[in-house]
Amino acid sequence: MTAPPARIVELGPDDALFPAWCEVWAAGQRADRPGEPPRPAQDHVALGRQLGTPGGSREGTHRAAVADDAVVGALRVILPLRDNASVAILDVAVHPDSRRRGVGSALLAEGAALAAGRGRTVLIAEVDEATPASPGRAFAERHGWTCDLLETRRDLLLPVDPARLRAVAAEAARAGGGYDVVTWRDRTPDALLEDRALLERRMTTDAPHGELPVEEEEWDGERIREYERSHVARGRTVLSAGAVTGSGRLVGFTELQVPLAQPERAHQGGTLVLREHRGHRLGARMKVAVLRELADRFPVVRRISTYNSDGNTPMVAVNEALGFRPAGRLSTWSLRQ
Ligand SMILES: CC(C)(COP(=O)(O)OP(=O)(O)OC[C@H]1O[C@@H](n2cnc3c(N)ncnc32)[C@H](O)[C@@H]1OP(=O)(O)O)[C@@H](O)C(=O)NCCC(=O)NCCS
Structure with missing residues (x-):
């Protein structure tokens, strides 16, 4: 043996x-x-x-x-x-x-x-594919796993040309009347907390997940607070922007996570606009707002990485307009046992 x-x-x-x-x-x-x-x-x-x-x-x-x-x-x-x-x-x-x-x-x-x-009975694993010859892919295939979701990583080099930001913001503002865009850091304002939890639930069903065998996650205000505390404990600060209706409901969010010990590279967290509020360029407006916030507070950040499913055409279009460019892939695999 x-x-x-x-x-x-x-x-x-x-x-x-x-x-x-x-x-x-x-x-x-x-x-x-x-x-x-x-x-x-x-x-x-x-x-x-x-x-x-x-x-x-x-x-x-x-x-x-x-x-x-x-x-x-x-x-x-x-x-x-x-x-x-x-x-x-x-x-x-x-x-x-x-x-x-x-x-x-x-x-x-x-x-x-x-x-x-x-x-x-359902095993899930991610593989960062910096190059097409990534060992994780061959390994997962060898063990009979199925690739259920393929995302392209895109990086944005900072600072973004202010003229580009102005152009995206101006174009989006024309389509987004009736909504305010607000920003916050680390702690969601109490008044927006339950709406923020709904957005996180929707992240698991409305953002493309390919064929991944996952169900909608249970999120409430307390789980959002747990999530926020975990970022602080991990040494990250989180800058968020949200879209708010005239009646004060939060209907979209985007967030950037900055690791304070290595702030040169920030990570795009989730971005979502509720289905019934899409088509107003709120995604672009929120992203411009959070990028401006980042430039003001953390000019040391040189790069932001984000991951999008290739089928997520609206999000990819916003990111490309802002200047994000492909930098490898992330694949998510599953196996039923
Ligand atoms: C993926 C990873 C965990 C594999 O670890 P490992 O100890 O080298 O894996 P094993 O020796 O058990 O490999 C088992 C089989 O997987 C396949 N495999 C693993 N690496 C491979 C590679 N670079 N190219 C082709 N096939 C590969 C082979 O079939 C291999 O069997 P063989 O060596 O007899 O040909 C390792 O490369 C790694 O840490 N990668 C980065 C992290 C990652 O991608 N993790 C995702 C896991 S799903």
């Missing part, structure tokens, strides 16, 4: 091995996307603590693959608790120096077993 490629051990975000667990992710990201700082360890630690805190909307567990006393692979299993009761999300990474030795397969099998033990 051949020896297993590595020992698999359970660990938590405050354990001595955890920095090495984070380094597995960082090493992979440095190899795949040189010139881009990897996700900071603090982000993994804060997420891990959140997943370990009872009463939240998700829980999770971590495993490390250890060979010759070094962490060579990392697994995180996330279980949604308020919805999607059959789903488990698996994050798997192997250090670039230890690939093609079966470590990834061993971690994937461990994640599948942990999920099955909790009655989860």
Whole structure:
């Protein structure tokens, strides 16, 4: 019998091995996307603590693959608790120096077993495809997973030419009478909280999800507050813009997340306009507003990354008009067990 490629051990975000667990992710990201700082360890630690805190909307567990006393692979299993009761999300990474030795397969099998033990029959995993030859795609295919959603990553280099921003804003303003665009940082104003929760529910059904076997998520004001606290704990600040009707209802939002320890690259979070309020160029107006806010408060940001399903023509059109350009892909895969 051949020896297993590595020992698999359970660990938590405050354990001595955890920095090495984070380094597995960082090493992979440095190899795949040189010139881009990897996700900071603090982000993994804060997420891990959140997943370990009872009463939240998700829980999770971590495993490390250890060979010759070094962490060579990392697994995180996330279980949604308020919805999607059959789903488990698996994050798997192997250090670039230890690939093609079966470590990834061993971690994937461990994640599948942990999920099955909790009655989860649908496994979901994401693959960042910096180049068309990404190992994650070949790995997922080899294990019989199905690609359910393909998104193109687009990056916007900052600062945006002010004339371009003015042109997009002027064109959008002509179509968007009857709505105000407001902005806030980190904490949704109380008066908009329940509407913000509805928008987040709709994100899981109205934003394109390809063939992903996921159901609408349960969001209320308290879950929005949990989400906001998790960003703060992960060292991020979140700038948001929203579209508000004359009667004070929030009917659209967009958000930008800035990692404060590495503010050069910001991330586009969700953007959504309720179906019945589409066609007024609110998406473009909100994006211009949040970009202006970003330029005022964080001129240090050099790049924003966003992910859109190729079928999401309106959102892609807004992003292209603002100057976002393709920078790889993100694929989401599933397996029923
Ligand atoms: C994807 C990843 C986890 C694979 O880890 P690994 O330890 O190298 O995987 P394994 O050795 O268990 O590979 C199992 C099989 O997957 C396929 N595979 C893995 N990497 C491959 C590559 N670069 N090219 C082609 N096939 C590949 C092969 O069929 C391989 O079997 P073989 O080596 O006998 O040919 C690793 O490359 C990684 O960390 N990538 C970045 C993170 C990521 O994409 N994770 C998504 C997981 S769904």
